[in-house]
Amino acid sequence: MTKRFSFALALGILSVVTLTGCDDPRSKVQLHEPGKYIGPVDPLLEKSASGANEEALKQRFASIQRDR
């Protein structure tokens, strides 16, 4: 192989290796729509929506936060 061919081959391999380090940033972008929460769902949401704790909280308030 000639020197020129070897040099071109080495340059080509180096270019390919360098380009593989350039990840597509579009794959890691998180899109947000205004007013829409996209985090994990809090288990407390279901409990508060059903009112399961409501009576317990009212009794707790009445027993602890009212004047003695």
Added chain:
Amino acid sequence: MARMKFLCDAERCIECNGCVTACKNENEVPWGVNRRRVITLDDGKEGEKSISVACMHCTDAPCAAVCPVDCFYTTADGVVLHDKDQCIGCGYCFYSCPFGAPQYPQAEAFGVRGKMDKCTFCAGGPEADNSADEFTKYGSNRLSQGKLPLCAEMCSTKALLGGDGDQIADLYRERILRRGGRPQTWGWTKAYGT
């Protein structure tokens, strides 16, 4: 459906900071952050008044309105919570909050803000209820256990009330009827300036 609120009775608050200490201890709040603070007006002068301030869990929360990544959500009983993993620490919620509730721990040098931290009404965050992850990130989740925020439960004079807004309103009304309201705050002086 109950609506959770705080009310601090300024006539009863003695600036003991018991609420501040209770909150910090219960939730292991990061260094440099005070989820709850006691503000005193006319400190040292006659007629000084103190009031305990934390996140007021607004019905139309400005922090949620301005958040660029919408990391806030509200429970059915009105508690405003947020997801620290979504939070980018931009500080917009701090700018918008009239109470200065969102705060940032000084996690790094050069004033780099960490994730926003604020009062959660002792309701934790979007992790499994009462899990180690939830406690590390958001503090205790008393609400899921049927308990109310510790700051209100620990208040030595029962100045700070936390719970269902209707119950708080009834209780406060009873107090006003019993002791009389201040004309400077609610009465003639406020309305007519005389």
